[in-house]
Amino acid sequence: MAKRREPTGNAPVELKLDxxxxxxxxxxxxxxxxxxxxxxPSEARYNPVPMEPGTPExxxxxxxxxxxxxxxxxxxxxxxxxxxxxxxVSGLTxxxxxSPIKEEIKRIVQHQPEKADVFNALMNLIDQERxxxxxxxxAGTEKIxxxxxxxxxxxxxxxxxxxxxxxxxxxxxxxxxxxxxxGVDTVTIIQKVDYNQQTTERTIQQKWEGxxxxxREIIRKKIFELKKDVxxxxxxxxxx
Numbered sequence: 001m002a003k004r005r006e007p008t009g010n011a012p013v014e015l016k017l018d019x020x021x022x023x024x025x026x027x028x029x030x031x032x033x034x035x036x037x038x039x040x041p042s043e044a045r046y047n048p049v050p051m052e053p054g055t056p057e058x059x060x061x062x063x064x065x066x067x068x069x070x071x072x073x074x075x076x077x078x079x080x081x082x083x084x085x086x087x088x089v090s091g092l093t094x095x096x097x098x099s100p101i102k103e104e105i106k107r108i109v110q111h112q113p114e115k116a117d118v119f120n121a122l123m124n125l126i127d128q129e130r131x132x133x134x135x136x137x138x139a140g141t142e143k144i145x146x147x148x149x150x151x152x153x154x155x156x157x158x159x160x161x162x163x164x165x166x167x168x169x170x171x172x173x174x175x176x177x178x179x180x181x182x183g184v185d186t187v188t189i190i191q192k193v194d195y196n197q198q199t200t201e202r203t204i205q206q207k208w209e210g211x212x213x214x215x216r217e218i219i220r221k222k223i224f225e226l227k228k229d230v231x232x233x234x235x236x237x238x239x240x
Contacts, residue, residue, distance in 0.1 A: 081108065 048065040051058040084104050091098040098105075148154070149162060211219070 084108065 046064070046068060048068045049061075050065050051061050053059050053062055084101055087101050088098060088105065090096060091101075145162060145165075149159075154162075
């Protein structure tokens with residue numbers, strides 16, 4: 001304990017701690033640093049409960065139950081972007097310092113319109129690929145249904161279901177044809193989407209850069225003559 005010495009005259013009061021020699025000095029504990037928010041768990045915990053497979057949701061539930069009870073492999077980790085979002089929102093909610101993730105946020109948010117354009121273009125092609133896959137699946141299942149009509153054991157209910165389904169498909173196809181009544185220049189469209197042709201044309205145009213107007217006119221006439229010759233060859237070869 002500290003010993004208090006009585007002041008002598010106007011001398012200031014001196015406080016001294018009696019710390020035994022040879023023992024370390026006792027330091028006050030520092031305030032604990034605020035712990036960062038816990039990362040998002042890589043795998044959520046579910047209670048696998050099977051269901052009667054009477055609906056698409058029940059079938060999906062049973063697939064998840066089988067995968068949880070007998071996993072085919074490790075679950076992919078959560079994206080680091082999700083962890084960044086969790087830390088950012090936690091910082092806003094609790095007034096924490098978000099400087100450790102500022103550079104990550106800058107990298108994510110920069111050039112958003114350009115990123116959105118590229119993303120939408122990729123998603124557009126992915127959706128088109130999915131539609132092509134689903135059309136193939138639909139064609140296969142419809143062939144099986146068509147073959148099943150020739151069975152001799154169809155019930156009246158099954159026959160009515162197939163009849164109604166066929167009517168709906170025919171109506172949807174006819175409505176779609178009625179809406180798509182605009183003429184389309186398929187040749188021009190195919191030329192525009194042909195990547196190889198566009199690349200070749202750009203390469204040829206680069207070779208013409210710096211050509212004088214007289215030179216470009218000569219090239220144009222040569223190309224016109226070449227197209228005329230090619231057209232005549234095609235017409236001659238297709239004439240019976």
